[in-house]
Amino acid sequence: MKKDRILLDHGSGGRMANRLIAEMMLPLFDNPMLSRLDDGASFDIPDGRMAFSTDSYVVDPLFFPGGNIGDLAINGTVNDIAMCGALPLYLSAGLIIEEGFPMQDLEAILRSMSISAEKAGVKIVTGDTKVVPRGAADKIFINTSGIGQIPEGVNVSGENARPGDKIIVSGTIGDHGITILHQREGLSFDAQMKSDSAPLNHLVARMLNITKNIHVLRDPTRGGVATALNEIAAKSNVGIRIRESDIPVKKNVAGFCSILGLDPLFVANEGKLIAFVEKRHADEVLRAVKEDSCGRDARIIGEVVSLHCGKVIMETAIGGERIVNMLTGEQLPRIC
Amino acid sequence: MKPNAHYQNPAFCRSLADRIAEMAKGQIRIMEVCGTHTVSIFRHGIRFLLPESILLVSGPGCPVCVTDQRDIDAFIKLAGQDNTIIHTFGDLMRVPGSSSSLQKEKAEGRDIRIVYSATDAIDTAMANPTKQVVFAGVGFETTAPTIAASVVSAKRMGIDNYSIYCTHKRVPPALDALASDRDMHIDGFLLPGHVSVIIGRKGYEPFFQKYRIPSAIAGFEPVDILAAILRLVEMITEGSPALINAYPRAVPENGNATARKTMETVFDTCDARWRGLGVIPGSGLAFRDEYAHFDAARRFGITFPENCPPSGCQCGEILTGKITPPQCPLYNKACTPVDPVGPCMVSSEGTCAAYYNYAAGDDG
């Protein structure tokens, strides 16, 4: 691309659009289904159940330590499919770009989409690009949808938590949300933070290899671990007990949260999962999770009980007890 | 979460709680004045460790909660002016005024920005010379000096599109108002750590001499809070009231004189209206004449209606510890964090929010 900014013409469907696709996108996402450039992709599907999911990405800032909107858009949908217990296969990607968007940034975003897709082992088989006039969108929005295959015998759902289940979290919580807040607000705390954005499908496959008795899988994105646990407690009509001292939080994330009056339990993650696993398999599954590069800091943080149905109760680090509620809106930093 | 090693040590906390239980005779009512204490107490489950005889009641120390509805309406009015940028701390966004909130106004397209310090507002003012930048000044002695410093530097730099709508308040006069209220029955005060960093232990001396109610300045970690409660319980049971500093690692005897001087350069004390508590003499901060130019209320001619429409919110009772949130008829019914009636349900330091989020329905 010689021109250094996106023009309205690039979304016209005409020659400029074709050039954008041919010169920039196809080399990155090369696969036979996409290169046919038909109106849609056609492919055979395996027998059995499929999972299908969609999500839109509007993150600000677009680039942050540990990733950008591109890998977030791939990992997010890959993870949503993986949380159904499915093996993600194909994705679609729709881009809405604001006129004047730097071509260089677009290339960087597309490149990380391609790298993430490769890492996850999924193919982007169909896509769309629209350009809207300046001011009609904020820089770039990305929608991805995807489908995956659910292996025989897997039955994962937010309704399936059972008393006795152990709750595994795959690593430190709050990394993504705090990195974004830190970056967006240009806060000058001296803290090295990095988003945890990562595809979790290989981790899930590893876990399902140990046992099919995984009842619930969730990636605690917006609303954080607290919101995910509350949703599961309500849907499965069970009580959940967690222990504060077992919940992994990076030191700098914890420090930042305490300065701003935020609770890491409510902060978004993009590369972590929560799993509800039948008790007898829990230790073995935990070991498998820890062997994965996405799960080194995994811990069992609590269990499902048949008391206080619908509620999440936490034993605090000092030995007290309290309720963990759902997040209402965005967490807003307090007045000190 | 790795407990902050020393100050969250479970065994130490337990032993402090045990000693409190041994010491305490009969019902003891302790007010934690500060909203940060309220949240810390709930978040760490401190009430769970304490014996039933110790009753912790929350006080008026959440700056957002004590901001009068008319002041909230004034922020909203200012946000509605053309060519105006409002800067605010995040906590204020969702607080309902009589007909809107800053959050709703932002959705309507008003330029309202969440900032972390007043210096951010100065940067905005310099970057937008054709606009008026108004800072929603809410807070106690902790925030007032930073606001004052921003005004001093704005004056020095000749920035004249920056102003403050000042609702800053002072804690000691509010304590005086609480202690003089005959319905209060407070046996001891847990005094706010952050405010004390500025005013020092000395700042409470006149209040203490007047009422001689056991008072302890406390930090915010579980060990800080429990240790201060233990000292209060000792004083209460032994009948030997004192004003002590149980947070010496942060609070100097005389506070921070430089910060107070900046504050006094810009502000004079005035009477102020507290939500639910009414007008408390000498509890507010008003611009001195030399800085009157920075007073947004004066600059934009903001006036108040004499009465504000009743909302049914019992924040006044909550803020003086007379009732607990579940005793408010609206709690968890008409009033929830999603659809708040009063600021105590939205502010991150509000008592009703703390009950809702950490105690969900029980009486705490």
Ligand code: SF4
């Ligand atoms: S529950 Fe709501 S209405 Fe009642 S006092 Fe609290 S904030 Fe006000």
